Amino acid sequence: MGQLDSLDVAITKLNHRLKAARLGLQVERRGDRLSLRGTLPPRPGSAKQRRHQQRIPLGLPATKPGLKQIEQEAKIIAARLIEHRFDWSDYLAPSQTPEPEGASLEERIAQFQAAMMAQAGPDTAALASCKTTWAKAYAPYLNKLAAQVAQSPSQSLAEAIVAVLEGYPPHSRSRQVGYTALKAFAAYQQIDLPTDLDSLWGRYGGRQAQRRHLPSDQDIVAWYDRIANPGWRYVYGLMATYGLRNHEVFFCDRTLLTSGDLEARITVLETTKTGLHDVWPFYPAWVEQFNLRQTILPAINTDLKQTTLQRIGQQVTTQFRRYQVPFSPYDLRHAWAVRTIHFGLPDTVAARMMGHSVAIHTRTYHRWITLRDQQQAVRSALARIPETSQNLGSDGRI
Numbered sequence: 001m002g003q004l005d006s007l008d009v010a011i012t013k014l015n016h017r018l019k020a021a022r023l024g025l026q027v028e029r030r031g032d033r034l035s036l037r038g039t040l041p042p043r044p045g046s047a048k049q050r051r052h053q054q055r056i057p058l059g060l061p062a063t064k065p066g067l068k069q070i071e072q073e074a075k076i077i078a079a080r081l082i083e084h085r086f087d088w089s090d091y092l093a094p095s096q097t098p099e100p101e102g103a104s105l106e107e108r109i110a111q112f113q114a115a116m117m118a119q120a121g122p123d124t125a126a127l128a129s130c131k132t133t134w135a136k137a138y139a140p141y142l143n144k145l146a147a148q149v150a151q152s153p154s155q156s157l158a159e160a161i162v163a164v165l166e167g168y169p170p171h172s173r174s175r176q177v178g179y180t181a182l183k184a185f186a187a188y189q190q191i192d193l194p195t196d197l198d199s200l201w202g203r204y205g206g207r208q209a210q211r212r213h214l215p216s217d218q219d220i221v222a223w224y225d226r227i228a229n230p231g232w233r234y235v236y237g238l239m240a241t242y243g244l245r246n247h248e249v250f251f252c253d254r255t256l257l258t259s260g261d262l263e264a265r266i267t268v269l270e271t272t273k274t275g276l277h278d279v280w281p282f283y284p285a286w287v288e289q290f291n292l293r294q295t296i297l298p299a300i301n302t303d304l305k306q307t308t309l310q311r312i313g314q315q316v317t318t319q320f321r322r323y324q325v326p327f328s329p330y331d332l333r334h335a336w337a338v339r340t341i342h343f344g345l346p347d348t349v350a351a352r353m354m355g356h357s358v359a360i361h362t363r364t365y366h367r368w369i370t371l372r373d374q375q376q377a378v379r380s381a382l383a384r385i386p387e388t389s390q391n392l393g394s395d396g397r398i
Contacts, residue, residue: 015118023078034060034070052190128304141178165200214335215327231298232319237290241281243336246313246329250302279353282339341368
C-alpha cells in the first residue's frame with residue numbers, strides 16, 4: 001500500500017470518528033493539503049444568507065501529523081459552531097481571496113460521492129456495499145444530470161434535476177430511484193428544489209413488480225437438472241430454496257445446513273446489502289433434492305477489497321443466461337416469497353428472512369398477501385355457518 005493510499009485509509013477512519021461524535025465536519029485531502037468541510041455560515045461578502053456546505057482552508061499538510069492536528073481543529077470548530085462563535089476571520093487572512101463557492105458540477109458530484117463513502121467508515125464490507133449502492137443507485141442518475149447540464153447550460157441545476165426526472169417514464173422504477181438519488185444530492189449541496197418535485201415520484205410499487213411471470217415449482221426443479229456445472233447448479237439450488245439475492249449465496253454461514261441440522265437454517269452475513277439475517281428453506285425437501293448439504297460453490301473472486309457485491313451478482317446473472325434459464329435469478333427469490341405466503345408464514349417473519357422491511361414486503365407481494373387473507377377470511381366465515389343453513393332449498397326450506 002502506497003503512502004497516499006495509507007493516508008486515505010487514515011482519513012476515512014478519522015471521518016468515521018468525526019461522524020460518530022456528530023461534529024458535522026469531514027476531512028478532505030486536496031493534493032498535498034488537508035481541509036475541513038461542513039455546513040458553515042456564509043463567508044464575508046457572500047450573497048448567500050443561509051448556512052451551506054463549504055471548506056475551511058486550514059493549510060495543513062496531508063501527512064499523519066497533519067491529520068492529528070486537523071482532528072483537534074475539527075473539535076474546536078464544532079464547539080464554536082454549536083456556541084454560535086464561529087468567525088471566518090479566524091481562518092481567512094485579511095489579504096486572502098475567499099475560495100470560490102461556484103465549484104463545477106463534476107466537483108460537487110465528487111464531493112457527494114466522497115461523503116457517501118465516508119459513511120461506511122473503515123469497515124471493508126460496508127465500503128464495498130456502499131460502492132455497489134453508488135454504482136447502481138446514484139452514479140447513473142448523476143451522470144444523466146451532468147449530461148443534461150452540458151446539453152442545456154442555461155438551465156439552473158434545480159431545473160436540470162427536474163428535466164432528468166421527467167425524462168424517465170412516469171411511475172417507473174427508474175424515475176423513483178432517480179428521484180431518491182437526485183434529491184439526496186440536492187440536499188447535500190443545498191440546492192433549492194421546486195416544492196412540487198415530490199409529484200415526480202410516481203406510483204411505482206408492488207403492482208408493477210407483480211407483473212413478472214414467476215416460474216412454477218415444477219419449472220424450478222426441471223431447470224436445476226439442466227445446469228451442467230455443479231458449482232452453478234449449487235448456486236441455483238441455494239437461491240431457489242432460500243430466496244437469496246445473487247451475491248448473498250457467497251456470503252452466508254451454512255454451518256447448520258452442512259452439519260445435517262434438520263431445520264437447515266442458514267445465516268446471511270453482515271457483508272451483504274441488508275446485513276445479518278437468518279433464512280429457513282422453503283421447501284425443506286429441496287435441501288436434499290438439490291444436495292445443498294454438500295457445498296460446491298464456483299471459484300470466483302469474493303474479496304471485497306478487489307471487487308463489489310454488484311459484480312459478484314452480475315456473474316450469477318451471466319451464468320443464468322449461459323445456461324439459457326428462461327427466468328432471472330430474482331424470479332427465484334420472488335417465487336420463494338410467494339411460496340411462504342401460500343404456506344401461511346407471517347409477513348413479518350418472511351420480510352425479516354428476506355432482509356427487507358415489512359412495508360416493502362407487503363407492497364411487493366400485495367396481490368398474493370391479499371389473496372391469502374381473503375381465502376382465510378372466507379374459510380373462517382364458512383366455518384361459522386351452521387351445516388343446516390348450507391342445505392337450504394330455493395324456498396328457504398331444508
